[in-house]
Amino acid sequence: MARILEKTELAPDIKEMVVDAPLIARKAEPGQFVIVVVDDKGERIPLTIADFDREKGTITIVFLEIGKTTMKLGRLNAGEEIAHLTGPLGNPSEIPEDETIVFVGGGVGTAAVYPIARKAKKSNEIISIIGARTKDALIWEDRMRSVSDELIVTTDDGSYGRKGVVTEPLKELLEEKKVDRVVAIGPAIMMKFVALTTKPYGVKTIASLNPIMVDGSGMCGACRVQVGGVTKFACVDGPEFDAHEVDFDLLMKRLSTYREEEELAKKLFVEGG
Amino acid sequence: MRAGGVTEGGTTLGVKTGAWRNFRPVRDEMKCKRGCEPVAIGRLERFVADWELENGLRIPEKAEPTGKKVAVVGSGPAGLTIAAELAKKGHEVTILETLHKPGGVLVYGIPEFRLPKRIVEAEVEYVKKLGVNIMTDVIVGKTLTVDDLLEEYDAVFLGTGAGLPLLLGIPGENLAGIYSANEFLIRINLMKAYAFPEYDTPIKVGKKVAVIGGGNVAMDAARCALRLGAEEVSIVYRRSEEEMPARREEIERAREEGIRFVTLTQPVRFIGEEKVEGMECIRMELGEPDESGRRRPVPVEGSNFTMEVDQVIIAIGQRPNPLVMRTTEGLDYDRRRGIVIADSMGRTSKEGVFAGGDVTTGAATVIAAMGAGKRAAEAIDKFLRGE
Numbered sequence: 253m254a255r256i257l258e259k260t261e262l263a264p265d266i267k268e269m270v271v272d273a274p275l276i277a278r279k280a281e282p283g284q285f286v287i288v289v290v291d292d293k294g295e296r297i298p299l300t301i302a303d304f305d306r307e308k309g310t311i312t313i314v315f316l317e318i319g320k321t322t323m324k325l326g327r328l329n330a331g332e333e334i335a336h337l338t339g340p341l342g343n344p345s346e347i348p349e350d351e352t353i354v355f356v357g358g359g360v361g362t363a364a365v366y367p368i369a370r371k372a373k374k375s376n377e378i379i380s381i382i383g384a385r386t387k388d389a390l391i392w393e394d395r396m397r398s399v400s401d402e403l404i405v406t407t408d409d410g411s412y413g414r415k416g417v418v419t420e421p422l423k424e425l426l427e428e429k430k431v432d433r434v435v436a437i438g439p440a441i442m443m444k445f446v447a448l449t450t451k452p453y454g455v456k457t458i459a460s461l462n463p464i465m466v467d468g469s470g471m472c473g474a475c476r477v478q479v480g481g482v483t484k485f486a487c488v489d490g491p492e493f494d495a496h497e498v499d500f501d502l503l504m505k506r507l508s509t510y511r512e513e514e515e516l517a518k519k520l521f522v523e524g525g
Numbered sequence: 526m527r528a529g530g531v532t533e534g535g536t537t538l539g540v541k542t543g544a545w546r547n548f549r550p551v552r553d554e555m556k557c558k559r560g561c562e563p564v565a566i567g568r569l570e571r572f573v574a575d576w577e578l579e580n581g582l583r584i585p586e587k588a589e590p591t592g593k594k595v596a597v598v599g600s601g602p603a604g605l606t607i608a609a610e611l612a613k614k615g616h617e618v619t620i621l622e623t624l625h626k627p628g629g630v631l632v633y634g635i636p637e638f639r640l641p642k643r644i645v646e647a648e649v650e651y652v653k654k655l656g657v658n659i660m661t662d663v664i665v666g667k668t669l670t671v672d673d674l675l676e677e678y679d680a681v682f683l684g685t686g687a688g689l690p691l692l693l694g695i696p697g698e699n700l701a702g703i704y705s706a707n708e709f710l711i712r713i714n715l716m717k718a719y720a721f722p723e724y725d726t727p728i729k730v731g732k733k734v735a736v737i738g739g740g741n742v743a744m745d746a747a748r749c750a751l752r753l754g755a756e757e758v759s760i761v762y763r764r765s766e767e768e769m770p771a772r773r774e775e776i777e778r779a780r781e782e783g784i785r786f787v788t789l790t791q792p793v794r795f796i797g798e799e800k801v802e803g804m805e806c807i808r809m810e811l812g813e814p815d816e817s818g819r820r821r822p823v824p825v826e827g828s829n830f831t832m833e834v835d836q837v838i839i840a841i842g843q844r845p846n847p848l849v850m851r852t853t854e855g856l857d858y859d860r861r862r863g864i865v866i867a868d869s870m871g872r873t874s875k876e877g878v879f880a881g882g883d884v885t886t887g888a889a890t891v892i893a894a895m896g897a898g899k900r901a902a903e904a905i906d907k908f909l910r911g912e
């Protein structure tokens with residue numbers, strides 16, 4: 253059981269929750285995630301630890317209500333409890349020193365980028381590019397600004413910031429200056445294009461992969477990804493990998509395994525009120 | 526007296542239900558292959574038929590509290606057994622389990638038709654009634670390390686099992702539609718995907734399913750696939766049926782239920798675009814005996830053929846998860862076999878740390894895990910008393 257202490261609606265379908273989880277907060281590091289089970293009939297889903305406060309014993313999660321589980325979670329309110337929360341899982345992000353790093357956050361991926369950028373800011377130059385579909389779906393702009401030397405915002409529809417996708421300003425940056433590292437977190441398709449964008453420049457690029465997971469501890473292999481032709485379990489070997497080595501097409505195929513079932517579960521849930 | 530005999534002071538899982546007596550270590554089975562058919566889980570069903578939950582939970586005498594605290598990592602048969610034994614001796618025991626339900630393989634691996642979950646639940650209740658505190662959702666090595674535990678507890682027992690699935694390492698293995706047996710069984714048993722969409726976890730069941738491997742896990746996976754509505758389920762095994770490590774009884778049941786056996790066959794590549802559509806295999810023949818004493822399968826050159834499949838379940842074995850070994854200073858382990866090194870009483874290289882069950886032997890049996898839990902309980906009791 254983990255009590256929800258605060259709930260904020262960041263966008264109509266994006267929620268932020270501060271959850272009481274002292275054991276997890278004590279060990280959490282940027283780049284790690286938790287497995288959440290909303291209720292007794294719930295599935296196990298991974299969500300990134302977007303923030304943590306060791307003293308208060310809390311962690312923050314930010315999620316997009318995309319299907320049944322995230323919608324159920326979104327209906328819980330402060331004071332209510334999440335049935336199960338396990339973590340921190342996965343490896344902490346590698347934080348370099350004295351580098352120029354470009355962080356790229358797409359959608360709710362921006363919240364996952366934040367704790368890494370915050371830690372990296374102490375010893376690196378940080379340029380962040382955050383993108384969203386539209387102005388209302390843009391999250392954590394202020395927080396990202398506070399941990400970046402420069403922040404670029406893009407929206408697909410041009411309702412705020414630059415119109416277009418995150419790879420456009422990224423390419424310009426790569427042309428203009430020496431970038432040592434790019435870290436991308438967002439939808440698989442975005443990370444794929446970030447990798448394709450940086451590849452010709454030979455810039456080290458890290459992606460935090462988001463395959464389907466079950467246990468999150470190396471037991472099931474649902475999270476298998478192919479990196480440099482080798483099978484890796486994203487939950488224990490990742491979730492961050494060298495983006496130039498990742499087979500993103502395979503990741504996307506595996507992500508769509510349960511499309512029909514997900515549609516059905518969502519439909520029944522929405523109809524059931 | 527009921528099946529297995531109910532006696533006070535036996536191992537907990539056996540004490541109350543007697544059910545666990547029906548497990549036999551694999552090694553014994555290999556010795557007495559055909560002649561003496563081992564009883565194994567299969568018989569459990571008959572026993573369960575007249576097993577009454579309302580029999581109530583008897584609480585054996587508990588010794589005076591000793592003031593000593595023990596952390597038990599993992600809630601499989603090894604962990605549950607040692608926790609009950611130590612609680613009876615008056616020690617304060619906490620079980621830490623990474624999954625959201627206690628029971629280990631008994632809840633996440635072995636299917637309901639072989640082992641009704643209510644029995645495991647009753648056993649867990651019994652352990653709780655003995656005063657054992659069970660903390661789920663704690664992954665040791667991440668949430669807390671063994672060294673963290675040693676600051677709060679006087680001893681630590683590692684009963685983390687062998688939960689890491691082995692894969693074939695052949696091309697196409699990561700195509701959608703290819704599962705480890707662990708994933709397939711966890712979705713079904715732990716997550717109750719058979720009751721989707723009432724339960725949230727989905728599962729896919731193909732029309733033509735191939736299960737790779739010849740052990741009990743393979744039989745369980747195959748029988749689950751059939752129950753979930755697969756049209757054709759084949760067990761694909763590289764040796765002959767004679768060498769299959771599964772119990773005869775399980776093989777017979779699988780066959781009776783209509784599972785096909787494709788033996789002396791090894792997959793070499795998976796084929797598919799969006800998801801798996803086929804499996805290229807090579808025929809095998811048996812050569813000289815190998816170190817396991819079974820005849821070694823040798824590929825027959827040029828015998829490749831393709832099997833049409835839309836789901837594959839890989840059940841070629843499990844190993845212990847290396848997490849705890851890698852995060853515990855001074856804990857010796859066998860890197861090749863991936864197991865924690867412990868003596869027959871469960872003592873490891875690290876003071877105050879004991880281990881038993883699959884994590885010290887590699888995938889074995891319920892009875893063996895319980896026995897290890899019992900012996901380690903003696904060792905920990907002695908250690909705590911300073912003997």
Ligand SMILES: Cc1cc2nc3c(=O)[nH]c(=O)nc-3n(C[C@H](O)[C@H](O)[C@H](O)COP(=O)(O)OP(=O)(O)OC[C@H]3O[C@@H](n4cnc5c(N)ncnc54)[C@H](O)[C@@H]3O)c2cc1C
Nearest residue numbers: 297298299300315316319320321322462463464465507514
């Ligand atoms: C390491 C990691 C960190 C993540 N962090 C976040 C985060 O901070 N915020 C956020 O909004 N999302 C995050 N995700 C994605 C999130 O887990 C999925 O969106 C969520 O599981 C969807 O569940 P659902 O039932 O609501 O939707 P569904 O309708 O079930 O699924 C929608 C899509 O989500 C993916 N998905 C489904 N089930 C799972 C699963 N068990 N595990 C992973 N992906 C799944 C599939 O691509 C699916 O098509 C993360 C994923 C990973 C692997």
Ligand SMILES: Cc1cc2nc3c(=O)[nH]c(=O)nc-3n(C[C@H](O)[C@H](O)[C@H](O)COP(=O)(O)OP(=O)(O)OC[C@H]3O[C@@H](n4cnc5c(N)ncnc54)[C@H](O)[C@@H]3O)c2cc1C
Nearest residue numbers: 599601602603623629630634665686882883889890891894
């Ligand atoms: C499908 C299947 C069928 C089987 N059929 C039979 C059979 O018919 N007869 C038979 O005798 N045996 C059978 N076995 C084998 C038997 O189940 C195992 O040998 C036995 O369960 C081992 O017990 P254990 O306590 O050592 O480990 P497990 O039962 O594996 O329990 C280990 C527990 O530790 C937890 N854990 C792991 N790592 C951590 C961590 N870092 N922190 C916290 N918790 C952790 C796991 O989640 C798990 O709950 C079968 C196994 C499987 C998979």
Ligand code: FES
Nearest residue numbers: 468470472473487
């Ligand atoms: S999520 Fe099960 S092994 Fe990674």
